[in-house]
Amino acid sequence: MRFSLRSPLLLLSIVLAGAVAFVLWADAARARRATYVSELAGGASVAVDRASPTGYAGGVRVFIAPERNNDSYQWLLQTQQMLARDEWRVRHVDFDNAPTGREVRSASPYRWWLALVAWFDHTLSIRPLARSVERAALLADPALHILLLLGTAVFVVWRFGPVAGTWTAAAVAVTFPFAGAFVSGQPGDEGWIEAAALWSLLPLLVGILGQSSSIRRWFIAGGIAGGCFLWISVATALPMLVGIALGALLAGALTARAPGDDGAGAELPWRAWALAGAGTTLLAYFVEYAPEHMGSLRVDAVHPLHGIAWLGLGELLVCAERWLRGIRPKASVRAIAALAASLLAVLAIPVLMLLRNEPGLFTVASLGERLTKLPNAPLAASLATWWSRDGLSAALFVTLLPLGLVVLAGWLLVRLRPAVRERRALALVLGPTLVALGFATVKLEWWGVVDSTLIALAVAVLATLARHHVSAVLRWSLAAAGGMAVLLSARVLVPAAPGPEGYDVAPTEIEALIERDLAQWLARRASDAIVLAPPQVTASLIYHGGLRGLGTPWPENRDGFAASVRIASATSIDETLALVQRRGITHIVIPSWDAFLDEYARLGAGQPQASFIGLLHRWMPPRWLRPIAYEMPQIPGFEQQSVVVFEVVDLQDNVVALSRLVEYFVETGRKELALSASYALHQEFADDLGATVARVQAEAMLGDTKAFRDTLAKLDAQLAAGADQYLPWDRRVSLTIVLAQAKQFDQARRQLERCLAEIDEARLRSLTTVPLYRLHRLLKAFGLEISDPRLRDLARELLAPEQRATL
Numbered sequence: 001m002r003f004s005l006r007s008p009l010l011l012l013s014i015v016l017a018g019a020v021a022f023v024l025w026a027d028a029a030r031a032r033r034a035t036y037v038s039e040l041a042g043g044a045s046v047a048v049d050r051a052s053p054t055g056y057a058g059g060v061r062v063f064i065a066p067e068r069n070n071d072s073y074q075w076l077l078q079t080q081q082m083l084a085r086d087e088w089r090v091r092h093v094d095f096d097n098a099p100t101g102r103e104v105r106s107a108s109p110y111r112w113w114l115a116l117v118a119w120f121d122h123t124l125s126i127r128p129l130a131r132s133v134e135r136a137a138l139l140a141d142p143a144l145h146i147l148l149l150l151g152t153a154v155f156v157v158w159r160f161g162p163v164a165g166t167w168t169a170a171a172v173a174v175t176f177p178f179a180g181a182f183v184s185g186q187p188g189d190e191g192w193i194e195a196a197a198l199w200s201l202l203p204l205l206v207g208i209l210g211q212s213s214s215i216r217r218w219f220i221a222g223g224i225a226g227g228c229f230l231w232i233s234v235a236t237a238l239p240m241l242v243g244i245a246l247g248a249l250l251a252g253a254l255t256a257r258a259p260g261d262d263g264a265g266a267e268l269p270w271r272a273w274a275l276a277g278a279g280t281t282l283l284a285y286f287v288e289y290a291p292e293h294m295g296s297l298r299v300d301a302v303h304p305l306h307g308i309a310w311l312g313l314g315e316l317l318v319c320a321e322r323w324l325r326g327i328r329p330k331a332s333v334r335a336i337a338a339l340a341a342s343l344l345a346v347l348a349i350p351v352l353m354l355l356r357n358e359p360g361l362f363t364v365a366s367l368g369e370r371l372t373k374l375p376n377a378p379l380a381a382s383l384a385t386w387w388s389r390d391g392l393s394a395a396l397f398v399t400l401l402p403l404g405l406v407v408l409a410g411w412l413l414v415r416l417r418p419a420v421r422e423r424r425a426l427a428l429v430l431g432p433t434l435v436a437l438g439f440a441t442v443k444l445e446w447w448g449v450v451d452s453t454l455i456a457l458a459v460a461v462l463a464t465l466a467r468h469h470v471s472a473v474l475r476w477s478l479a480a481a482g483g484m485a486v487l488l489s490a491r492v493l494v495p496a497a498p499g500p501e502g503y504d505v506a507p508t509e510i511e512a513l514i515e516r517d518l519a520q521w522l523a524r525r526a527s528d529a530i531v532l533a534p535p536q537v538t539a540s541l542i543y544h545g546g547l548r549g550l551g552t553p554w555p556e557n558r559d560g561f562a563a564s565v566r567i568a569s570a571t572s573i574d575e576t577l578a579l580v581q582r583r584g585i586t587h588i589v590i591p592s593w594d595a596f597l598d599e600y601a602r603l604g605a606g607q608p609q610a611s612f613i614g615l616l617h618r619w620m621p622p623r624w625l626r627p628i629a630y631e632m633p634q635i636p637g638f639e640q641q642s643v644v645v646f647e648v649v650d651l652q653d654n655v656v657a658l659s660r661l662v663e664y665f666v667e668t669g670r671k672e673l674a675l676s677a678s679y680a681l682h683q684e685f686a687d688d689l690g691a692t693v694a695r696v697q698a699e700a701m702l703g704d705t706k707a708f709r710d711t712l713a714k715l716d717a718q719l720a721a722g723a724d725q726y727l728p729w730d731r732r733v734s735l736t737i738v739l740a741q742a743k744q745f746d747q748a749r750r751q752l753e754r755c756l757a758e759i760d761e762a763r764l765r766s767l768t769t770v771p772l773y774r775l776h777r778l779l780k781a782f783g784l785e786i787s788d789p790r791l792r793d794l795a796r797e798l799l800a801p802e803q804r805a806t807l
Contacts, residue, residue: 008162015166016153019173020146022490027142027184029495030066033503034138034185038064040505041513041633045801046520048131053084055131058527059546060520063134067375068512069186070536070553072137073543076187078104079114080133088112091293096538097560098530098548099584105301105556107232108288110189114140137187145182148195149173152202156459159206164462167482171455176398176489178451180372188373190448193236196229197436197452200240201429205456208268208425209463216269220276227280231288231302236449238306238349239439240432241277241313243453247431248317249324251424254413256324267321268424274314278307299352312345371395371444375496375506383441398488399447402454404481406433409457412464422464429457510638511593512540517633518589518643519545524798525628525765526586532564533589534596541589550583551600568597568613569604573622576612580624580648588625588646590616616646619661619673623652626660629667629768631800642668655685656728659694663734666697667770674698689715689723690731696738712742719747729755729763730771737774740781749782759786764795773803780807 043064047057054061065072078090089108094101117136122129149172157165173179181190203225207218226244230237248270284302285294299305319339371378371386378395380386387396409426412418418426433453440446465475496504505513515537522529523545530548531541538549551557551564563583570576590597590613601611608614621627625646632643652660658681665674678698685691692715699708715738718724724735732755739748755775767775776795779785786792796804 008166012153012157012162012166012169016150016169019149019153019169023142023145023149023173023179023182026493026495027145027182029497030184031138031142033495033498034064034066036498036503037066037505037509037513038062041517041635042801043513043516048128050128052128053080053130054546055128055134058520058523060523061134061544061546062516063137064509064512064516065137065187066183066185066373066509067506068508068515068536068540069188069373070539070543072185072187073539074554075110075114075189076133076137077543078106079111079118079136080130082111083115083118083129083133089288091289094548095542096549096552096554096557097563098550102557102559105298107189107284107302109228109232110187110192113144113192114187117143138184140187141182141191142184144191144195145172145179148182148191148198152198152455155202159210160459160463161466163466164459167458167462168455170482170486171451171458174486174490174493175402175451175455176395176492177372177374177377177447178455179489179493180374180377181448183373186373189232190373190445193229193233194448194452196225196232197236197240197432197449198455200226200229200237201244201432201453201456202459204244204273204428205425205460205463208428209421209460212266215266216272219269219273223273223276223278224280226273227277227284227307230277230281230306231284234299234301234303234306236446239435240449240453241310243432243435244428245313245317245431246435247428249320250431251427252321252324254423254427255420256326267318267325270314270317270321274310274317277314278310281307281310297352299349305348305352308345309349312342315339315342316346369444371399371447374493378444380444381442383444386444394488395492398485398492401485401488402451403437405454405457405461406430406437408478409461412461416464416468416470418464418468422460422467425460426457426464429453429460433457507637510635511591513635514593514632514638514641514643515540515591516544518630518645519543519547521630521769521800522547522587522645529586530584531587531589532567532580532583532585532597534591534594534600535561535564536596537589537591537594550585565600565604568600569602569608569611571605571607571610571612573612577622577624586648588616588648590644590646592641592643616644621646621657621661623654623657624649626652626657627664629664629770631769655681655688655691656731658685659688659690659731662694662698664768666694666701667768669701671702675702687718689718689735690727692718693731693735693738696742697734700741712738716744724751729758730766732758733767733771733775736778737771740774740778748778752778752782752784756784756786759788759791761791761794764791765798767798769798769800769803772798776803776807 043062046060046062048055049057052059056062061076063076077095078093081093082088082090090104090111092101093104096102114133114136117140118129118132121127121135121139122132125132127135149169152172153165153169156168178194181194200222203218203222207215207222210218226237226241229240248268281302282304285304288302315338319342369379369381378386378390380389390396409430413423413426433450436446436450436453440450519541522531522541527546530550531538532550533541535551535553539552539554541547542549542552549560551561563579567576567579567583567585570579597613598608601608601613605611615621626649628645628647630643630645632638632641658677662674662677662681665677675698678695681691681695692711695711696708696715699711724732727735732751736748736751736755739751772795776799786795796807799807
């Protein structure tokens with residue numbers, strides 16, 4: 001395309017340098033913000049442990065993905081597992097669907113990429129390799145973006161000239177939402193998918209628009225790129241391959257009767273393309289699954305059946321192109337059998353998906369209905385929903401603006417009547433573009449893939465215009481439109497600047513901070529905990545605390561999700577206990593900001609109020625559950641939220657269970673519930689010492705001085721009668737605290753000495769944070785200490801960092 005420029009190479013250099021600088025600047029700003037959020041609420045104070053599989057003491061993790069991107073957590077979890085176990089593939093994980101774990105179907109290349117970036121960071125710094133994986137979360141996708149930008153621009157300049165390379169560099173850098181797949185701090189394979197979609201088309205364009213002698217080599221390269229695409233994401237690559245086939249048919253229909261020049265109208269080497277793609281697919285399958293994981297008929301990941309279907313597709317394209325050109329093969333049995341075999345090979349994949357009820361190509365991306373990974377990105381069920389809700393917003397306008405290329409390509413085909421090569425190139429790319437656009441109208445995640453095809457279409461358009469004389473008005477109009485699209489996209493991609501008090505923190509990130517603190521608190525209490533919680537919260541607890549969970553938001557964990565539904569919706573306590581024990585669940589977490597446990601109950605029960613979760617909401621836990629108080633970190637804007645944690649324990653006596661419930665209400669400041677439960681204790685268990693201890697604490701909190709003195713007098717009488725002989729250990733600690741608060745120091749010391757004589761790890765871990773802290777204060781006040789150094793260290797570790805500081 002011959003614009004009136006004195007030096008296209010100079011313009012290319014300026015644009016390329018500017019594109020790289022913009023990407024580096026934007027990602028550096030996003031990395032600073034992600035680091036800032038991760039260091040809030042004590043994130044910077046977690047101890048480093050080089051021997052830990054996470055790089056931090058206790059196997060916890062610190063990094064918080066912007067807007068709590070749980071899909072990013074899964075990639076980091078699997079990469080750290082791969083490095084810790086010296087695996088080079090991850091085919092099974094046990095952090096969800098506990099206790100058995102589940103199969104991993106996602107492809108390995110992205111994990112290898114994260115590990116490679118982590119290794120470079122580890123080599124260039126003093127960080128443990130496992131901790132460098134969290135650092136790689138900030139670097140991996142921006143590094144891929146830079147490599148894609150430079151590699152694509154250089155390739156396009158080499159094959160199509162500096163003008164096409166200039167526009168390609170700008171498009172790869174700032175096209176929205178394409179560039180939103182390479183966000184710092186949110187690792188995921190979306191950027192790889194978009195890059196693979198683009199590069200599965202570029203070699204085909206070079207083959208069609210280049211010399212006829214090299215077309216076969218470029219189609220083989222396109223097949224190899226397409227095979228890698230299929231390896232990375234079957235769900236996206238299969239529709240795109242169908243789109244390429246439709247584009248090939250369109251190209252054949254438009255050029256069937258055109259003779260072409262220099263062999264331009266010759267038959268395209270679709271067999272070579274299919275053979276290269278099938279071979280790459282088979283090689284990817286062996287690399288991914290050989291030898292111990294081969295043999296499955298699941299086709300939602302790369303599989304030899306995809307290669308067979310590809311071979312059939314290539315054969316059908318050859319036959320279709322010949323038929324469009326008027327070449328009719330002889331009707332022999334062999335020809336008919338070959339055609340039927342090709343058709344069956346292509347149909348085998350969708351038929352198998354239907355028979356096995358696999359989501360296949362309908363599972364498009366892991367971010368649900370989100371347009372990009374950028375902050376405040378549009379979230380909608382479809383394009384129509386987004387448009388009707390937000391109107392023609394800046395994001396929607398910039399997303400739709402590049403579709404003008406489709407109109408331009410159509411105009412070139414109809415009005416300009418380019419040569420055979422250009423018609424073939426334009427038609428070929430229009431096929432996958434229209435297929436991706438169809439998916440994008442119902443799945444917003446596909447818009448990045450649409451942009452990948454549009455970048456390839458822009459190359460075809462520029463190559464076509466470069467070979468034809470068009471008016472100066474048209475040339476500059478197109479240049480102005482392209483420049484406006486670049487500037488508008490760049491404006492949408494500009495990261496938010498910090499304010500005087502730092503960066504704004506999104507509500508989902510505040511939730512992530514709370515969940516990180518909760519996860520690390522649970523990990524200190526029970527490092528082998530298995531939790532039942534809402535899926536998003538479970539993912540956070542698994543990642544930040546090194547815990548295990550049941551139901552998670554990751555599509556591969558269907559069994560864990562189904563088990564969570566069954567437990568949450570159970571209406572029989574005995575059935576619930578059997579299910580909980582079968583799954584080894586140790587804790588149930590009910591956060592106020594995520595009500596998905598209620599959704600579990602609704603999915604499995606016709607009457608959620610009568611379900612297990614319904615009973616917990618009404619504070620009617622079975623006797624094998626004990627509420628344990630958790631003190632949330634104080635974060636502005638989140639003061640009204642709360643979280644309830646139940647621990648699965650041995651079957652408790654009624655009085656012990658109710659006494660512990662009263663103390664939980666006291667510790668968490670629930671006055672009305674504490675009053676009600678304390679009254680029940682008085683009515684049913686007036687003569688029990690443990691019940692009396694709980695009532696004293698409740699009356700102290702309620703400020704009922706007369707009742708407090710009366711109950712304390714009864715406590716003294718019960719102690720004088722020796723009622724403390726068989727008191728459970730945690731109840732004895734509570735008794736010690738109550739006696740010290742009542743200034744009965746001699747009796748408090750005697751009870752404290754009995755606590756020290758009976759202490760062990762299990763009993764120590766059974767204490768919640770406030771009683772444990774008060775126990776430390778009493779030990780210090782009486783000049784006593786835990787004799788076992790290991791238990792003494794554990795007692796301090798179980799405290800929150802700010803509590804340890806006061807001791």
